[in-house]
Amino acid sequence: MENSLKPPLITLKNLTTGFGHHELFINLELFVRKGDRIALVGRNGSGKSTLLEILAGIREFDIGERTLQSGVSITYLSQNLHLLKEQTAKDYLLETMDRNAAREPHLIAQALSISAILPNNSMVDLSGGERQRLAVAGAIIQNPDVLLLDEPTNHLDINTIEWLEKIVLDFTGAIVVVSHDRQFLNNVSKSVLWLDRGVVQRLDRNYAYFEEWAEKLIRLEADNAVKLDRFIEKETAWSREGISARRKRNQGRMRRLEALRHERRERRVADTMEKLETYTTKNSGRLVLELCNVSKRFGNHSVIKNFSARIMRGNRIGIIGSNGVGKSTLLKILNKQIVPDQGSIRLGSNIDAISFDQNRACLNPEATLWETLCDAGGDQIEVHGSPRHIIGYLQQFLFDSGQARSPVQSLSGGEKNRLILAKFLAKPSNLMILDEPTNDLDLETLDLLQEMLFEYKGTIVLVSHDRDFLDRIVTSTFVFEGDGHIGIYPGGFSDYLHQKKSDSQQRIEAKSRNQRKKSEHDLKQRTLGRLKYAEKRELIVIQEEIKKLEKEISSLNRRLNKEQENSRKLYELSDALGKKMKTLENKETRWLELELIKTNGS
Incomplete structure (x- = not known):
């Protein structure tokens, strides 16, 4: 309620616009105020990107008015980055940042530092995740009053998404963000704008409350x-x-x-997608896939090293890791598209496998939707062994009858993914191999895909960076842990994090026990003599250092108790406190050693 009393930074009033005869918005009203952290949600094609562009002032509209509070600055980050050939990271920032900000060399340096990108790195050579990191850092470092982000998590790995969350949470301006990543929206939003059939409705609560x-x-x-x-x-x-x-x-x-x-x-009737159903063919054998000491290298780079695993009937395997580590390579090895350098793969009996390609290689951009699904001609598609009329089947996936004769290249990224799903789900199978199936899907389609996968009776192996999706679907997780090593953990992403934290704590405790044993052994050897001159001096200095550390720890504790808003500051203070306490522990251990030598020697 307090925020609603603040004057709007951006106001849209009685706004109507569309394409041809299709109206996206009708008499739309929208306000963005200081401190807003808004999740903008809606089905693919509902106009989310168009609305962001109107808010940014870079798209015209048919009717209505857009009002900007005097002096308000806006930064808009599109989901499609504009890259020039031979452009360096520094050149990209100079071109895309506000003119005043671009004149400040320290801001350019800060954006490069935050994104961990070198200034002379070629944008063409950077991965999609690295480009997105640089673009986000360049946008936020300008410190605009309003930050507009269109699908900033697309194609990012989990580590980079978590980095993005911290950056966004530390940003003090207003934010409007479009994303299909539920956990990201849960973590960064304070309110939700639902764009549904040309009307915007607002929920002044976190995205976690949106669906209900x-x-x-x-x-x-x-x-x-x-x-x-x-x-x-x-x-x-x-x-x-x-x-x-x-x-x-x-x-x-x-x-x-x-x-x-x-x-x-x-009346604009709410479109509803029918429940997606899959048909499992006859059961596969109990063993679906077995990998024994599989390794794969590209040049001098080891992608997979001595990996062994057994995938049994009904398993749901999630594969996670940073971009470029080899997740898709592992899927292609499982799918026999790539031969490993060493090791063996055994396929079980009665396997009917289907694959979902994140690059949409199975789509011909020149073909129509009709031709894509009915490549043999006619107007029927065989779905799980039974004929279905092409129009009715397309409508099940929210395509209208007029789109049936449109070329694939006219579709948005999310619509292309829906078309692949339509083609993919028509086939009977007992093994699904899915590479980033959630990319570019709207949340409603994602829900239905999750429901379908949850009820699927066969075996699933998938790559995804969507943490919520992994938690809902998978029963085991393969984790690329670096240098070609792959760890196997039961459960979804949250279960993996819990186990990783527990394992890390156990290693720290074991190391601490070993260090104590070594110190006790060394101490027994030293207590036979007296303090040397250097040790006498060390004892005096260490007592002063302990007093100083105790004061610093007390100060950090007071600052932590006061700091409640800035998540990055909380993280920095907690990190500093942990380091100081560890240093104090080491100093006290050394002080006890010296005191014991001094006592025994006197």
């Missing part, structure tokens, strides 16, 4: 539609059966009936 709220609105809308239909039927009956003179006296009631009929005609 949206379902209530949809149910309420359906109930109101039923009530309206019944009332129109009743009024229509009155108009037909009433005496002519009575109808003439009640022209107001007749006009209201016509207005209600118009309202019903203009």
Whole structure:
């Protein structure tokens, strides 16, 4: 409520716009205020990117007005980065940053430092994740009043998404972000704008509450539609059966009936995707895949080293790791598209496998949607062994009948992924191999995909950077841990993190025990003599250092108790406190050693 009293930084009022005869927004109203952290959500094609561009002031609209508070600065980060050939990282920042910011060399240096990119690195040679890191750092370092982010998590690995979360949480301006990553939205948002059938509705709570709220609105809308239909039927009956003179006296009631009929005609019915179903062929053998000491190198780089695993019927395997470590290579080895340098792969019996390609290599951009699904001609597609009319099947995936003859190249990234899903899910299988299936999917389609995979009776092996998706689907996780080593952990991503933390704590405790044993042994050897001159001097100095450390630790504790808002500052203070306490522990251990030698020697 407090934030709603602040004057808007950006105001959109009575805004209507569209493409051709298709209207994206009708009389849309929207406010962005200081301190807003808004998740902008809606189905693919609902106009989220268009709305961000209108907010940024780089897209025209048909009707309405856009008002900007005086002096407000806006930075917009598109999901499609504009790259020039032979452009360096420094050149990219100079071109894309605000002119005033670009004149400040320390800001350029800071953006490069935050993103861990060298100034002369070629943008063409950087990975997608590295480019995105640089773009985000360049946007945030300008410290705009409003930051607009369009799918900033797309194609990022989990480590980079977590880095992005920290950067966004530390940003003090207003943020409007579009993303299909649920956990990212949960972590960074304070409110949600739902773009649904040309209308924006606002929830002033974190994204975690959105789905329950949206379902209530949809149910309420359906109930109101039923009530309206019944009332129109009743009024229509009155108009037909009433005496002519009575109808003439009640022209107001007749006009209201016509207005209600118009309202019903203009009603934008919520599109609903039918439940996606998969058909599992006959059961595979109990053993689906077995890898024994598999290794793969590219030049001098070892991607996979001596990896062994057994994948059994019904397993749901998630594969995670940084971009470029070899996740897709492992999938291609499992799929027999790549031969390992050493080791063996055994495929079980009765395996019917299908693969989902993150690069959409199975789509011909020149072909129509119809031709893509009915490559043999005709108007029927075989779905799990039964014929379905192509139009009806496309509508199940939210394509309208007019799109059936459109070329694939006219589709958005999310629509292409939906088309691949339509082609993919028509085939019966008992093993699915999925490479980044969630990329570019809207949240509703992602929900339905999750539901379908959850009910799938076969075996699933998938690569994903979507933490929420992994937690909902997988039962085991293969983790690329560096230098070609792959660890196997039971459960999803959160389970892996918990186990990793527990293992790390156990290693620290074991190392500490070993260090104590070594210190005790060394101490026994030294207690036979007296303190040397250097040790006498060390004892005096170490006592002063301990006093100083105790004061610094006390100060850090007070600052931690006061700091509640800035997550990066909290992290830095906690990190500093941990280091100081470790140093104090080491100093006290050394002080005890010296005191014991001094006592025994005297």
